Amino acid sequence: MSRRNRKQGATAAASATGDRTRVILYSICAVLAVAGLADATYLTASHLSGETVTCLASTRCSEVLTSKYATVGGVPLALVGAIGYFTVFAAATLAAFGMEKARRVLTIMIGVMFVGTLWLLYLQAFVIKAYCDYCLLSAAITFALAGIIIITPPRK
Amino acid sequence: MKRYLPFVIIAAIALSAVATGAAVYRSKKQRLAAASVVNVHDPAGAKPGAKPAHMRGSTKATVTIEEFADFQCPPCGGISGLVKELEKKNADRLRVVFRHYPLKNHANAVPAALAAEAAGLQGKFWEMHDLLFKNQLAWSKAADARSLFTEYAASINLDTTRFAGDMNDEKLKARVTADQERATSMGVSRTPSIFINGQAIPSESFSMTGLQTAIDSAVQGNKQASAQ
Numbered sequence: 001m002s003r004r005n006r007k008q009g010a011t012a013a014a015s016a017t018g019d020r021t022r023v024i025l026y027s028i029c030a031v032l033a034v035a036g037l038a039d040a041t042y043l044t045a046s047h048l049s050g051e052t053v054t055c056l057a058s059t060r061c062s063e064v065l066t067s068k069y070a071t072v073g074g075v076p077l078a079l080v081g082a083i084g085y086f087t088v089f090a091a092a093t094l095a096a097f098g099m100e101k102a103r104r105v106l107t108i109m110i111g112v113m114f115v116g117t118l119w120l121l122y123l124q125a126f127v128i129k130a131y132c133d134y135c136l137l138s139a140a141i142t143f144a145l146a147g148i149i150i151i152t153p154p155r156k
Numbered sequence: 157m158k159r160y161l162p163f164v165i166i167a168a169i170a171l172s173a174v175a176t177g178a179a180v181y182r183s184k185k186q187r188l189a190a191a192s193v194v195n196v197h198d199p200a201g202a203k204p205g206a207k208p209a210h211m212r213g214s215t216k217a218t219v220t221i222e223e224f225a226d227f228q229c230p231p232c233g234g235i236s237g238l239v240k241e242l243e244k245k246n247a248d249r250l251r252v253v254f255r256h257y258p259l260k261n262h263a264n265a266v267p268a269a270l271a272a273e274a275a276g277l278q279g280k281f282w283e284m285h286d287l288l289f290k291n292q293l294a295w296s297k298a299a300d301a302r303s304l305f306t307e308y309a310a311s312i313n314l315d316t317t318r319f320a321g322d323m324n325d326e327k328l329k330a331r332v333t334a335d336q337e338r339a340t341s342m343g344v345s346r347t348p349s350i351f352i353n354g355q356a357i358p359s360e361s362f363s364m365t366g367l368q369t370a371i372d373s374a375v376q377g378n379k380q381a382s383a384q
Contacts, residue, residue, distance in 0.1 A: 034169060041177040049184035086173065090166045097162045 025152045026096035029145055033089035036141040040085055043078035043134055061132035069123050084113050110145045117142040205338035206331035210281050213251035219374045224257040224339045224349040227268035228296050233289035235348040256335040257347050264301040269332045271305035274322035283312045
């Protein structure tokens, strides 16, 4: 085998490994997005039904979920979150199947959600001065998604 | 087939999310509808009162005992024990709501109500409620009841610094005042006062048998109302 062929073979092998890594990472993104979607769907259904949410760990989550920040122009913030997570799920699934445009959408969406999450954490910590466990779970998921997107190798 | 697979997965997740959301929404609405049966005397929470009220018991319960009490009033402690017994006996069909009605002649009644509210902010209203009644004699006449309340808070593992600060919180004072306004609107003039499904219970019935009879007739009343 010539030197050039060996080099091409090594490049192809590296590319295949990179592809596999990307598929795995996008699949993890999709699974995380489903978890976020479930969380946001539960909060949306609770908000629309009018019943208070049963908090798991923190004690003042109802203060967060009934605050004026829980809706944006009359739309429950949880619904916005659910739509966001669904978009991330769809983009991650399509990216895992090799669609390049979906990768860009995924990066942008996660970036927007990351900034939104920081804002919501600030509101909980300094304005409402109470935390909600469902919101913290969502924040953890968004941070994990951002971490994955950062470590995902770019396509050559 | 592989070409369509991602879209099939996405569609399946979308449908599952919508179906799950709808199922959660429906079950929560049903629970609220069941709860509203007992609130026929106060539709949409029209009467004043702290919101959300301190409540325990099953969300599916069809009978609500609303108790107006003063932590410094000795008979209130007795009634509290009785209500606990009734809760055990009636399990899923009983819900208990506690309302503050601190009497003016009880100097430590308002601070005690605030202590319970402050504990509530850390998720331990009922634990403090029980401790206040249990130790009523110790703090009732104490010159510095607040320090005793802080000791109780520590005994149930509350953050005592936050607890002491929360006791001065205007929002908590407003909750106590709201309960007092509710009491006035419902014609309460003494403690303890008990309402079962919005119906005032005469003090002669403040016994295990008397209250159980009232609960049974409330259950009967609900059945008749839903049959019509």
